[in-house]
Amino acid sequence: MTVNKKPRKRKRKVSQDRRGKPAVEQGSSRDPTRRQLLKYGLYGGLGLAAAGLGSWWFWPRPRGQQHNMIVVVIDTLRRDALGCYGNRFAISPRIDEISAEGIRFDRAIASSGWTLPSIASLLTGTWPTIHGALGKKTIVTPIRPELPMAAEVFKSNGFSTLGLGNNAYTSAMLGFGRGFDVYDHRHAYNDRIRRADETIDTALKLIHQHRNESNFLFIHFYDPHLDYDPPPGYKAKFTAGRRRPSPPLGWKYFRSIGSDRQAMMTDDGIKPPSAEDSDYIKGVYYGEVNFSDAQVGRLVDGLKKMSLYDQATLVITSDHGEEFWEHGGFEHAHTVYDELIRVPLIMKLPRAVQYAKSLVKAQIRQLDVMPTLFALAGIEKPASFVGRSLMPFIMGQTEEHLLAFSEGTLYGSDKLAWSTQHYTYIVDLNPQAKRKAELYNWRNDPHQKEDLITKQPGIARDLYQEMGQFYSKLLARAKTMSQPKVKNMHPQIIESLKSLGYIR
Numbered sequence: 158m159t160v161n162k163k164p165r166k167r168k169r170k171v172s173q174d175r176r177g178k179p180a181v182e183q184g185s186s187r188d189p190t191r192r193q194l195l196k197y198g199l200y201g202g203l204g205l206a207a208a209g210l211g212s213w214w215f216w217p218r219p220r221g222q223q224h225n226m227i228v229v230v231i232d233t234l235r236r237d238a239l240g241c242y243g244n245r246f247a248i249s250p251r252i253d254e255i256s257a258e259g260i261r262f263d264r265a266i267a268s269s270g271w272t273l274p275s276i277a278s279l280l281t282g283t284w285p286t287i288h289g290a291l292g293k294k295t296i297v298t299p300i301r302p303e304l305p306m307a308a309e310v311f312k313s314n315g316f317s318t319l320g321l322g323n324n325a326y327t328s329a330m331l332g333f334g335r336g337f338d339v340y341d342h343r344h345a346y347n348d349r350i351r352r353a354d355e356t357i358d359t360a361l362k363l364i365h366q367h368r369n370e371s372n373f374l375f376i377h378f379y380d381p382h383l384d385y386d387p388p389p390g391y392k393a394k395f396t397a398g399r400r401r402p403s404p405p406l407g408w409k410y411f412r413s414i415g416s417d418r419q420a421m422m423t424d425d426g427i428k429p430p431s432a433e434d435s436d437y438i439k440g441v442y443y444g445e446v447n448f449s450d451a452q453v454g455r456l457v458d459g460l461k462k463m464s465l466y467d468q469a470t471l472v473i474t475s476d477h478g479e480e481f482w483e484h485g486g487f488e489h490a491h492t493v494y495d496e497l498i499r500v501p502l503i504m505k506l507p508r509a510v511q512y513a514k515s516l517v518k519a520q521i522r523q524l525d526v527m528p529t530l531f532a533l534a535g536i537e538k539p540a541s542f543v544g545r546s547l548m549p550f551i552m553g554q555t556e557e558h559l560l561a562f563s564e565g566t567l568y569g570s571d572k573l574a575w576s577t578q579h580y581t582y583i584v585d586l587n588p589q590a591k592r593k594a595e596l597y598n599w600r601n602d603p604h605q606k607e608d609l610i611t612k613q614p615g616i617a618r619d620l621y622q623e624m625g626q627f628y629s630k631l632l633a634r635a636k637t638m639s640q641p642k643v644k645n646m647h648p649q650i651i652e653s654l655k656s657l658g659y660i661r
């Protein structure tokens with residue numbers, strides 16, 4: 158693995174300061190974290206290994222010093238749409254800048270290929286079966302209330318907590334608002350969406366209001382999600398010279414997807430468009446990505462203006478990617494292929510943190526993000542956050558691949574993906590499925606073109622058993638937990654509840 162030593166001037170090596178002192182020792186009887194954890198009954202198992210902090214490193218937040226932890230989730234952002242991940246169309250100059258000064262994770266696996274379970278995993282730090290936020294079409298279940306949310310953990314450690322959500326599946330009614338001092342969720346179904354520029358306007362206002370505090374910010378953009386409808390200047394940039402597709406792949410067709418999505422998302426997918434039409438569709442999507450990137454740039458500029466950037470931790474990621482017929486389908490939420498679950502993950506750390514790597518090639522999971530932020534803030538990790546701090550990877554102390562598990566679809570049969578250090582094993586839980594299992598070597602075959610299920614039966618059998626044992630344990634554990642009430646997320650129902658004032 159390439160080790161990129163970054164020249165960093167005037168940095169103090171903070172790793173020495175607290176070496177040997179586990180985070181758990183930092184607490185006292187007055188420590189709100191400990192009280193919070195006792196409240197959740199999750200204090201047990203907070204030994205060093207379970208806490209994931211280890212004795213090797215963590216960055217102690219200086220007393221009284223302000224620290225912003227900002228997580229930007231760009232919905233439906235494909236990893237390879239970004240320049241720093243190899244896109245050649247200059248779509249993401251601002252995110253590329255952050256990547257150049259920070260750390261880019263080459264193989265970050267999301268816990269699901271659609272919004273609700275994926276973002277719930279990011280914010281609860283656990284697997285979808287355990288947090289329970291799964292569903293089909295508009296019938297979904299919220300996050301299990303007994304699981305602490307990242308915002309609650311930050312809040313109990315003295316952070317102000319500010320959230321901006323823009324997807325119906327990140328609604329407070331599904332548990333996403335828990336722990337936030339402000340949770341501004343203006344869910345939208347396409348036409349009524351709050352665009353990323355407005356979201357950043359609000360974020361900067363909130364940051365300014367809380368500029369003398371330590372803040373945890375969760376910022377969600379919906380823009381690259383269907384409908385692809387970037388502001389005019391952004392749309393033209395990537396479709397110039399291309400002919401707009403005629404029906405059925407014309408614009409009306411995409412407008413109809415909101416109501417006809419189900420028909421489109423069959424296991425067989427839809428007939429792929431011509432290369433020319435596909436390029437046009439991707440061009441419009443790229444316009445949304447480019448616009449989102451510009452808004453991330455505005456966030457960076459705003460933080461710099463307030464002299465908060467150097468000290469901030471900034472995470473840029475997505476909840477899932479988007480399929481453009483690589484495996485026959487379009488959009489997302491009906492498969493667990495890498496174009497959905499392998500997401501971009503970029504981190505910019507506070508200037509004081511000296512680190513060894515700018516590129517982490519090892520497979521890690523998106524649910525490792527919050528444990529990393531807790532480690533950076535010197536916060537004890539609740540046991541329910543099952544991920545690991547990524548600091549040992551960033552510090553060049555390990556290159557191991559972490560086992561990744563992704564599950565859940567919004568449309569069609571449920572699918573599971575189990576990713577090891579070489580392979581991804583995919584299972585379709587529908588007994589009538591035409592393809593019950595698939596096996597890919599992600600190292601040799603990054604686009605998952607060659608299914609090895611019949612060629613490598615021994616490996617397939619081993620992975621089937623491994624994943625089966627893991628998944629059975631999750632299911633057994635989930636049975637012992639609370640059973641959240643099923644909710645119907647039909648947009649009209651939500652709209653009417655909103656207009657009646659039942660939902661904010």
Ligand SMILES: [Zn+2]
Pocket residue numbers: 232233271272273324476477
């Ligand atoms: Zn999403």
